[in-house]
Amino acid sequence: MKLVLSFLVGLLIAYFIWGKSADSREYADRYLIFAIDVSASIDYNEYRLQREAYIQVLRDQDIRYELDGTYIAIMEFGGRAQLLYNFTNDYDTLADAYELHLTRAKVMGWTNPIAAVQLALALFKNVDGIKTFDISGDGVASDATNSGLSYRYYKGSPIKPKIGPSLWKQKFTDAGVTANALVIADDYDYIRRWYKRTIINGFIIDSVEIGDFYEALRKKLRMEIM
Numbered sequence: 001m002k003l004v005l006s007f008l009v010g011l012l013i014a015y016f017i018w019g020k021s022a023d024s025r026e027y028a029d030r031y032l033i034f035a036i037d038v039s040a041s042i043d044y045n046e047y048r049l050q051r052e053a054y055i056q057v058l059r060d061q062d063i064r065y066e067l068d069g070t071y072i073a074i075m076e077f078g079g080r081a082q083l084l085y086n087f088t089n090d091y092d093t094l095a096d097a098y099e100l101h102l103t104r105a106k107v108m109g110w111t112n113p114i115a116a117v118q119l120a121l122a123l124f125k126n127v128d129g130i131k132t133f134d135i136s137g138d139g140v141a142s143d144a145t146n147s148g149l150s151y152r153y154y155k156g157s158p159i160k161p162k163i164g165p166s167l168w169k170q171k172f173t174d175a176g177v178t179a180n181a182l183v184i185a186d187d188y189d190y191i192r193r194w195y196k197r198t199i200i201n202g203f204i205i206d207s208v209e210i211g212d213f214y215e216a217l218r219k220k221l222r223m224e225i226m
Contacts, residue, residue, distance in 0.1 A: 029129035030070040031087055032224070035116040037137030037184075038104040039078040046184070047104050050136065053214035057221055058095035066225050067091070073123060076104060077116040077137075087127065112141050117168050117179075117199055124177055132202075132224050133172065136182040136217070140194040169201050178202045182220050184213065 036050055054074070057063050071087040072094060084101060088094055113135060120133045172179045180202040181195045192204055205220045 029127070030068075030132070030225070031124065031127045031129055032070050032072050032132045032134060033120050033123065034072065034074045035081070035113075035120065035133065035135040035137075036074070036076045037078075037111065037113075037135075038076040039111040039137075041111060041138055042104075046138075049211065049213055051098060051101070053217045055095045055099050056214055057218055058091045058098075060218065063218065063221060064091055066222060068225075070225060071127070071129075074098060075116060075119060077112065077119075079110045079112050079115065081112075081115040081119040083119060083123070087123070111137065113137055113195075113199060114141050114168060117172070120177070121171060121175060124175055131175070131177040133177050133179040134182075134220070134224065135179070135195075135199070136184065136213075138184040138191075140191055141198075168199055169197070172199070173201050178224075180204065180220065180224060182213075182216055 034054060036054065038047055042050070058072075067089075069089045071089050072085075072091070073083065073087045074085045074094070075081050075083045085094055085097060116135060117133070124131050124133075169179070179200050181200050182205045183191050183195065195204055203223065205216055
């Protein structure tokens, strides 16, 4: 009898030490950043369709159920990145606020996804949990930002990082962040290669027409949170 009891106690101890730790990520807080391209290559109609798609997924009851309290932040980027809404799991308030955001962020016209990466890394430093960076865009870093040098303004401070673009992907990995992308472009292969080399350590959704953006975004979000 004592041998049986010792065995059962051993099983319980093993469960709490090993079983619980193995499932700990399931119960951790989740943090998700939407980074949305609003550079000059995105015209007004494309911007509107993107914004409406994000609002729709935030109001989608099936997606909400799967989000299960995930904290979401929204930023827009062009030449630099601007945080519009910090982490919240109040999806109604977030959707309503973004619906009223009729004018894209004033972030200069050229495309610089690296600016969004920098801002995301700064935000993720303040949270602990499962972290996902979700970027959508139609281009690679342009102008001088191809070298990985760009200015970002966060809390009023200009930062000029001296870092090669190939290292940003590793910075996400080191910070425990999964970075995924949704590419809106005709020249998908080229942009996909740039994203994969520079930023993305997760997956990239195939090229989509802007009119199909909502369905592609919904598919991508379900892949991220399931």
